[in-house]
Amino acid sequence: MPHVHDFSGITRISRNHRHGFSDRTSTDMMPMPNGRHRHRYNTRTQMVRNHRHRLQDVTGPNINIGRGRHIHRANGMSTRDMYHRHRYRFTTGRNIKV
Numbered sequence: 521m522p523h524v525h526d527f528s529g530i531t532r533i534s535r536n537h538r539h540g541f542s543d544r545t546s547t548d549m550m551p552m553p554n555g556r557h558r559h560r561y562n563t564r565t566q567m568v569r570n571h572r573h574r575l576q577d578v579t580g581p582n583i584n585i586g587r588g589r590h591i592h593r594a595n596g597m598s599t600r601d602m603y604h605r606h607r608y609r610f611t612t613g614r615n616i617k618v
Contacts, residue, residue, distance in 0.1 A: 525612035539565030573598035589614040
């Protein structure tokens with residue numbers, strides 16, 4: 521069934537600053553073996569010191585949390601801007617039907 525997940529977080533510090541981010545995963549689910557799935561995400565960080573970064577990848581597989589709900593985890597490295605990048609990680613909120 522089509523659904524999305526909210527996510528938000530704060531990047532790790534790089535060059536003495538960090539960025540916040542908040543968005544939703546895509547509705548397209550990427551099927552995996554054993555009925556599991558993943559989602560794509562593509563967002564930008566908040567502006568800090570006149571620049572921002574893009575966070576774009578695929579979440580990890582769904583993690584069941586009971587009552588037909590699940591979450592996903594994700595981590596990665598932002599795009600390079602102003603000569604640096606930031607590491608990030610987040611856990612999505614439960615699934616939201618669309």
